[in-house]
Amino acid sequence: MRFDKMISGLPACGARGLGGLPDVVELAIVLTATIARVAEEHELTPMQGRLLCGLAGQPRRMVDLAQSLGVEKAALTGLVDRAERRGLVERATLPGDRRAVQVTLTDDGGKAMLAFETGLASALDELLAPLPAKDRSAFRRMAAAVVGAARAAQGSGTS
Template sequence: MWLTMLQLSDLPTEEILQRFAQRYPEADVTAIASFLMLLRVATDLSMALDACLSKHDLLQGRWWVLILLMREQDLTSQPSVLAEKLGVTRATMTGLLDGLEQGGLVQRESVPQDRRSVQIKLTAAGQAKLDAVMPDYYSRLRLCMQGLSERQRSDLQSILGVIDRGLSAWDFHQ
């Protein structure tokens, strides 16, 4: 599910966080500060990606579908597999695919062995759209990350992996 994330532009100071920690003993000031900064950066990155993609008349959901199809050897996948990989409902995926199909970027193909089933194929126009978007995306990504050394990038991935494993504390999948 794609949600609009709120932009918290005024992060609390350490003094404010300490005040909260006095009232709520469970509060870990450095954990809160790190979490809020990560959330803000993630929001900023998502907004920047939206702005980049909108210049190419794409939305994130549709772009990710095109990316997932391009990753496949035969440029084809099933709608249910795409929905699972994107973490969206089948109904949401249907909407994404309808829009992409109307734009000529994907096409639905019947499965010969099971005519009730359909596969989604990236079209030449879909590939051309990605060929137009990806150089812009990669250039912006390179500029965004240029302040980090290779070692720092590796460390960042490790740190984010630890945070990802800690997401179970939020219990949001249940």
């Protein structure tokens, strides 16, 4: 779905009086649409963008990638197959364990990941532009705190 259609179709949830929850839901919709738009601009799907970013800096085992992306192994296999056909990633077996498969960014994949990340940063700057500078900084700090807490809870098995 196109970004402009997703945004124009935002639900008017504010009337339900759920203590700010609708605003958070609508923010999630705006962010999801923004990620989709940036991915499309770079000829990626949002999930391909997440895959590339998840491989930044180091190769990862398929099982670890599936867990970090929150997808089943079969879905990840298809995702990696498509990225591999595009020359964005490569697969290799791990020395000493023929069953374990590791995925690595190719040079083209690294360039695509960097372009996607740069596009996302620019898009986020545009979204936050209406806020005063101190509020933009505070928003980023608070978002990082929420994400950090969610990752910690996920790592400890609680949610």
